[in-house]
Amino acid sequence: MKYRAPKTAIAGLKTSGCMKLLFPQVQEDAMTAVTLNTAGGITGGDQLKLNVSVGEAAHLRLTTQAAERVYRAHPGEVGSVDTQLQIAAGARLDWLPQETILFDHGALNRRLTIDMARDARLLLVEPLVFGRAAMGEVITQITLRDHLTVHRDGTLIFADALRFDGDLHQQMQRAALGGGAGAMASALLASTEAECEALLPKLRAMLPDTAGVSLLRPGLLFLRAVAADGFDLRRVLIPALTLMNGAALPRTWMI
Numbered sequence: 001m002k003y004r005a006p007k008t009a010i011a012g013l014k015t016s017g018c019m020k021l022l023f024p025q026v027q028e029d030a031m032t033a034v035t036l037n038t039a040g041g042i043t044g045g046d047q048l049k050l051n052v053s054v055g056e057a058a059h060l061r062l063t064t065q066a067a068e069r070v071y072r073a074h075p076g077e078v079g080s081v082d083t084q085l086q087i088a089a090g091a092r093l094d095w096l097p098q099e100t101i102l103f104d105h106g107a108l109n110r111r112l113t114i115d116m117a118r119d120a121r122l123l124l125v126e127p128l129v130f131g132r133a134a135m136g137e138v139i140t141q142i143t144l145r146d147h148l149t150v151h152r153d154g155t156l157i158f159a160d161a162l163r164f165d166g167d168l169h170q171q172m173q174r175a176a177l178g179g180g181a182g183a184m185a186s187a188l189l190a191s192t193e194a195e196c197e198a199l200l201p202k203l204r205a206m207l208p209d210t211a212g213v214s215l216l217r218p219g220l221l222f223l224r225a226v227a228a229d230g231f232d233l234r235r236v237l238i239p240a241l242t243l244m245n246g247a248a249l250p251r252t253w254m255i
Contacts, residue, residue: 007031008058019048022065024251030059032250035097041069044077044107053086054093054120061094063250067129067230068097070106070144078107078143087116095124096241096250099183099230102130102168107143116190118153123244127185127237130168133229139168150190157220158188181210181226183233189244193218203240211236 008031015021018039026032035050042048054060073079087093093116102108116122126148131137146162164171172178189196196219203213203223211225223240227233234253241249 008060011055017048019050028247030061030092030094032061032063034063034065034250034252036065037068041071042079042081042108043071044073044079046079048079048081050081050083052084052093054088054091056088057090058088059092059094061096061250063252064097065252067099067101069101069103070108071103072105073107073143078109081108081110083110083112085112085114087114087120087122089117090119091117092121093123094245095122096245096253097126098252099127099129099233101132101230102128102139102142102144104131104137104139105141106139109145111147112149114148114150115154116150116152120152120190121192122150122188122190123241125185125187125237125241127183127230127233129183129230129233130172131182133182140170141166142168148186148188150188152190157190157217158222160186178226179210180228182229184224184226185233185237187223187225187237187241187244189221191219191221195219196221199244202243206239206243208236211240213240 007029018037020036020038022034022036024032024034085093114122131139142164144164148160149156150158172181196215199221200213200215207213210227213221213223216222225236227236238249
């Protein structure tokens with residue numbers, strides 16, 4: 001992406017396979033891009049890659065058309081999703097995918113790597129739903145490896161790794177792990193020290209007991225929440241992300 005006053009414009013685009021990008025018309029300076037997996041979900045053996053660069057002073061908002069689904073995989077087969085994001089000087093990236101729904105016997109390795117300039121701004125969220133509660137789905141077997149790293153000006157400022165194996169429903173019943181939660185989300189804001197410090201008390205005031213937010217270091221806010229299901233998780237995320245975003249979320253979040 002590159003900046004062309006007063007709006008961000010596409011500098012180059014290449015897609016192949018089942019991964020597509022849509023660009024809805026919005027009356028904003030930021031460019032909104034919506035990813036679409038035409039395969040309808042991910043299963044064992046699938047390999048998806050996404051590489052995005054946001055140029056100097058540009059503002060890109062990335063979201064998904066719908067929730068991603070990780071379907072049952074054959075024994076020994078694991079799907080993979082590798083996403084690499086680069087944010088140049090003075091640029092802003094809002095990484096706002098909708099939920100990833102895990103299905104019983106799903107298997108996925110997912111990696112999100114972000115490299116940002118010192119004065120760039122990043123807002124990201126990664127929601128996970130452990131089966132659809134309304135459908136009575138229970139996850140008795142899952143394999144998930146989820147890795148997130150963020151570098152600012154070449155220095156690692158954040159790393160997070162999740163690993164789920166086996167009977168996830170039973171594991172999440174443990175009070176120290178999930179307390180019966182059927183969904184969880186992580187959100188991160190890398191911005192100026194002043195903005196993060198100002199947002200911290202406001203976020204804490206609006207979050208329920210099943211969520212928390214911390215200032216990990218100057219200019220870096222991290223939020224994690226668990227909820228009974230995907231609907232309750234959205235009730236936590238939408239106001240929190242709207243505050244962190246400083247604007248309404250993409251319309252796909254409201255559908």
